[in-house]
Amino acid sequence: MNKKKIRITGTFLDEISHDIPHQNWGAKEWSEDFIWMSKADLKRVILIRCGYKNWITYPSEILIKQEKAIRPHWDLVSFFLQCCEKNNFEFYFGLYDSGKYWVNGDYKKEIQLNKKIISEVWHLYGHSKAFKGWYLSQECSHNSGEIIELYHELGSHCKSVSNGLAVLISPYIDGEKNVSQYITNTQKKSSITLDDHFKSWNDIFSGIRSAVDIVAFQDGHVHYDQLYEFIKVNKELADQNKMTSWINSETFDRDMPIKFLPIKWDKLRFKLDTAFKAGIEDAITFEFSHFMSPQSSYLQAGHLYNRYLEYLKE
Amino acid sequence: MNKKKIRITGTFLDEISHDIPHQNWGAKEWSEDFIWMSKADLKRVILIRCGYKNWITYPSEILIKQEKAIRPHWDLVSFFLQCCEKNNFEFYFGLYDSGKYWVNGDYKKEIQLNKKIISEVWHLYGHSKAFKGWYLSQECSHNSGEIIELYHELGSHCKSVSNGLAVLISPYIDGEKNVSQYITNTQKKSSITLDDHFKSWNDIFSGIRSAVDIVAFQDGHVHYDQLYEFIKVNKELADQNKMTSWINSETFDRDMPIKFLPIKWDKLRFKLDTAFKAGIEDAITFEFSHFMSPQSSYLQAGHLYNRYLEYLKE
Amino acid sequence: MNKKKIRITGTFLDEISHDIPHQNWGAKEWSEDFIWMSKADLKRVILIRCGYKNWITYPSEILIKQEKAIRPHWDLVSFFLQCCEKNNFEFYFGLYDSGKYWVNGDYKKEIQLNKKIISEVWHLYGHSKAFKGWYLSQECSHNSGEIIELYHELGSHCKSVSNGLAVLISPYIDGEKNVSQYITNTQKKSSITLDDHFKSWNDIFSGIRSAVDIVAFQDGHVHYDQLYEFIKVNKELADQNKMTSWINSETFDRDMPIKFLPIKWDKLRFKLDTAFKAGIEDAITFEFSHFMSPQSSYLQAGHLYNRYLEYLKE
Numbered sequence: 001m002n003k004k005k006i007r008i009t010g011t012f013l014d015e016i017s018h019d020i021p022h023q024n025w026g027a028k029e030w031s032e033d034f035i036w037m038s039k040a041d042l043k044r045v046i047l048i049r050c051g052y053k054n055w056i057t058y059p060s061e062i063l064i065k066q067e068k069a070i071r072p073h074w075d076l077v078s079f080f081l082q083c084c085e086k087n088n089f090e091f092y093f094g095l096y097d098s099g100k101y102w103v104n105g106d107y108k109k110e111i112q113l114n115k116k117i118i119s120e121v122w123h124l125y126g127h128s129k130a131f132k133g134w135y136l137s138q139e140c141s142h143n144s145g146e147i148i149e150l151y152h153e154l155g156s157h158c159k160s161v162s163n164g165l166a167v168l169i170s171p172y173i174d175g176e177k178n179v180s181q182y183i184t185n186t187q188k189k190s191s192i193t194l195d196d197h198f199k200s201w202n203d204i205f206s207g208i209r210s211a212v213d214i215v216a217f218q219d220g221h222v223h224y225d226q227l228y229e230f231i232k233v234n235k236e237l238a239d240q241n242k243m244t245s246w247i248n249s250e251t252f253d254r255d256m257p258i259k260f261l262p263i264k265w266d267k268l269r270f271k272l273d274t275a276f277k278a279g280i281e282d283a284i285t286f287e288f289s290h291f292m293s294p295q296s297s298y299l300q301a302g303h304l305y306n307r308y309l310e311y312l313k314e
Numbered sequence: 315m316n317k318k319k320i321r322i323t324g325t326f327l328d329e330i331s332h333d334i335p336h337q338n339w340g341a342k343e344w345s346e347d348f349i350w351m352s353k354a355d356l357k358r359v360i361l362i363r364c365g366y367k368n369w370i371t372y373p374s375e376i377l378i379k380q381e382k383a384i385r386p387h388w389d390l391v392s393f394f395l396q397c398c399e400k401n402n403f404e405f406y407f408g409l410y411d412s413g414k415y416w417v418n419g420d421y422k423k424e425i426q427l428n429k430k431i432i433s434e435v436w437h438l439y440g441h442s443k444a445f446k447g448w449y450l451s452q453e454c455s456h457n458s459g460e461i462i463e464l465y466h467e468l469g470s471h472c473k474s475v476s477n478g479l480a481v482l483i484s485p486y487i488d489g490e491k492n493v494s495q496y497i498t499n500t501q502k503k504s505s506i507t508l509d510d511h512f513k514s515w516n517d518i519f520s521g522i523r524s525a526v527d528i529v530a531f532q533d534g535h536v537h538y539d540q541l542y543e544f545i546k547v548n549k550e551l552a553d554q555n556k557m558t559s560w561i562n563s564e565t566f567d568r569d570m571p572i573k574f575l576p577i578k579w580d581k582l583r584f585k586l587d588t589a590f591k592a593g594i595e596d597a598i599t600f601e602f603s604h605f606m607s608p609q610s611s612y613l614q615a616g617h618l619y620n621r622y623l624e625y626l627k628e
Numbered sequence: 629m630n631k632k633k634i635r636i637t638g639t640f641l642d643e644i645s646h647d648i649p650h651q652n653w654g655a656k657e658w659s660e661d662f663i664w665m666s667k668a669d670l671k672r673v674i675l676i677r678c679g680y681k682n683w684i685t686y687p688s689e690i691l692i693k694q695e696k697a698i699r700p701h702w703d704l705v706s707f708f709l710q711c712c713e714k715n716n717f718e719f720y721f722g723l724y725d726s727g728k729y730w731v732n733g734d735y736k737k738e739i740q741l742n743k744k745i746i747s748e749v750w751h752l753y754g755h756s757k758a759f760k761g762w763y764l765s766q767e768c769s770h771n772s773g774e775i776i777e778l779y780h781e782l783g784s785h786c787k788s789v790s791n792g793l794a795v796l797i798s799p800y801i802d803g804e805k806n807v808s809q810y811i812t813n814t815q816k817k818s819s820i821t822l823d824d825h826f827k828s829w830n831d832i833f834s835g836i837r838s839a840v841d842i843v844a845f846q847d848g849h850v851h852y853d854q855l856y857e858f859i860k861v862n863k864e865l866a867d868q869n870k871m872t873s874w875i876n877s878e879t880f881d882r883d884m885p886i887k888f889l890p891i892k893w894d895k896l897r898f899k900l901d902t903a904f905k906a907g908i909e910d911a912i913t914f915e916f917s918h919f920m921s922p923q924s925s926y927l928q929a930g931h932l933y934n935r936y937l938e939y940l941k942e
Binding site for chain 2 (some may be wrong): 017022023024025054068070072074087181182258296297299
């Protein structure tokens with residue numbers, strides 16, 4: 001029992017959500033979720049983004065003034081930090097995603113805006129002993145636009161204001177399941193080749209290695225048959241660039257027309273085992289509260305939690 | 315505490331549903347929902363439509379004979395009226411939506427059919443002291459087809475059989491989120507301009523003002539940045555035509571690929587506050603049983619209920 | 629009370645699921661589901677398929693070696709058979725669906741592979757007294773490809789290894805609601821004519837009558853107005869070919885943009901009544917655990933269960 005295996009040590013907190021409907025939890029539900037996470041041996045949370053378009057997690061005067069963000073009724077960042085302190089969790093802060101500047105090619109503006117936010121956030125919350133790192137929320141699958149500059153500039157600024165706290169990114173693979181969540185297809189015809197993927201990430205990693213510490217690739221976009229070789233390449237590239245590799249093991253099911261509900265346990269277990277075989281020891285997941293929590297609005301999540309706990313005891 | 319604010323005073327009852335899966339509630343669940351609604355200070359319900367295509371809420375001999383409607387296993391209209399009487403709620407009766415006649419341009423047939431139904435319904439249920447008004451269920455966003463004639467003819471007939479009971483409509487705005495629920499996109503490129511919207515509703519209101527008393531625009535189809543100015547125009551137009559303005563504050567989230575789950579509380583609160591700023595004091599919602607009720611099949615709804623109750627106490 | 633009516637006597641078990649998200653139930657939940665089914669007078673379960681692409685329900689050495697299937701963490705077939713024995717249920721075993729060979733025209737390979745699986749399965753589980761029949765999981769709506777040969781070859785092989793146990797198929801009708809679950813439309817413009825449907829199934833039935841015993845057409849793809857005449861034709865064709873007719877009365881709602889949630893009770897009751905009028909006495913459903921079970925993740929399902937139990941007592 002308790003044979004060596006990969007474990008889910010952390011989860012994203014999907015606030016502000018981009019595409020998963022909010023659960024409208026209050027202090028009571030979030031506090032209990034940290035208990036459920038503790039029981040499953042999680043020890044870190046990553047706020048996926050502090051804001052998206054108009055919606056923000058903390059009362060950022062910068063975003064309210066400059067981006068017409070709507071003042072939230074509650075300071076979630078402050079609350080999450082308290083939960084982390086109480087439960088000995090590490091907190092990673094996810095940057096703002098404008099949903100427009102970088103998407104429309106203006107990486108400079110996305111960078112400038114986020115530099116101000118990084119400073120604001122560190123001023124407001126940097127004193128918390130749970131504040132352990134940063135998450136660059138602009139996700140990509142290959143070297144496009146000025147993504148290298150964005151990661152490098154923002155990662156460096158995070159480090160410089162926070163005395164070198166860890167910086168995390170979570171890219172995806174342009175596999176056959178990399179389809180928009182706004183279409184109902186679950187697959188497309190073509191997938192990036194392993195070779196092109198290697199070349200693209202070789203370039204990115206060498207351009208950002210001084211500014212980014214951890215890379216946690218998402219594991220849901222490629223066919224199960226191809227997963228091992230892609231994770232293996234990612235791990236090797238990260239090793240060469242002295243970056244730490246985690247896996248972001250998605251707990252929702254990309255194979256179903258309904259977007260998105262909890263994943264079948266056999267699929268999650270296969271993905272975790274595959275990452276372990278490729279030499280990765282730490283998994284985080286997107287994400288616990290909707291897809292694994294016993295108090296999720298999706299009741300399948302609680303059953304997934306039970307299956308995962310059985311696996312931990314194996 | 316209890317500062318002046320807009321309140322949700324009523325809800326649609328989404329029976330027969332057009333696009334939201336039914337919950338299959340029986341007498342027990344519906345009775346309890348009226349208790350939950352009372353606790354949140356709601357005081358009126360609006361049956362969104364008494365029938366849609368083959369499916370009807372009460373055993374209408376007209377619809378069963380002429381429209382091949384399928385006899386329901388239960389007279390929901392009678393039951394809802396009893397619930398209203400017991401809990402001091404007002405009941406608004408929604409007309410039949412053929413899903414074909416007016417949609418395919420035959421407004422005359424939609425009007426003729428509904429005139430018969432209005433008479434049948436008043437004969438069957440007009441004696442109930444809870445029967446307080448009518449809802450014209452044919453929704454539109456601008457002056458198209460013979461929508462003015464339909465509203466005018468049906469509103470007038472409702473009033474003439476019922477000694478002038480109130481008549482309600484709930485139009486929508488042809489904004490960027492006015493996309494079919496049968497596609498997964500959540501936005502389209504173009505939105506109606508404020509000016510074109512004004513002109514269209516100026517025409518409609520002047521054509522229906524003697525037959526319609528209350529207009530409750532849906533608030534979910536325009537970008538949050540534009541909501542205030544559209545509501546403001548709607549309110550001014552209604553004032554000029556001596557119609558009462560409510561807001562139909564949708565409690566489901568139009569920004570998500572999954573259609574439709576409960577809305578994030580911050581979004582609902584922003585929409586309510588925005589309507590209040592524009593001078594509106596009464597909100598109804600689409601709709602309580604799926605998206606706000608503690609006994610909803612969507613558990614996010616119960617959390618939204620709790621957030622809303624906290625807001626009432628602020 | 630208890631007037632003569634059609635009853636749901638069985639259900640598919642949707643493992644491995646093709647398009648409905650898994651619930652991640654363990655032994656506890658499945659055991660309880662057999663109790664819930666018993667209380668509603670069900671007496672048979674049909675494993676819809678023993679595997680689909682990489683995912684399988686039992687540790688099939690054939691599928692693991694030849695098809696890169698992933699070893700399941702649990703032998704569900706063995707477990708389901710135990711549940712059936714304990715609760716006096718009949719078990720029908722559904723064949724493997726490659727999701728590729730027959731779909732891409734290679735019916736021969738789909739047949740060869742499944743013949744091996746049939747032998748493997750009978751060797752492993754044929755001793756169970758609950759093992760009462762087979763289900764040919766390759767569904768079709770008309771005579772296309774080599775579907776007759778596939779049904780004939782596989783049905784015959786099932787019978788020959790198992791001393792003639794019953795063989796079941798569950799085709800669908802190419803009606804206006806026969807649309808991909810990977811698009812959000814719920815209807816298409818054209819439907820097969822009753823005449824073309826008759827001709828196609830006349831050919832199929834005469835080609836497979838010695839190898840297939842029971843046909844349970846799915847009842848969800850045609851407009852409610854047309855359902856009776858299609859079921860009637862299906863029943864007559866089956867009678868002529870000395871096959872038993874059941875109806876596969878779907879308990880999810882094909883009319884809604886969200887795919888797939890439990891059906892409105894009035895619709896299910898109408899479909900059951902319609903099949904009964906056409907002379908059918910046995911219904912099975914797709915499927916109980918997601919769409920009718922009181923412990924389903926979709927809470928609408930439990931309410932549907934209650935409505936169905938009320939109907940049984942009428």
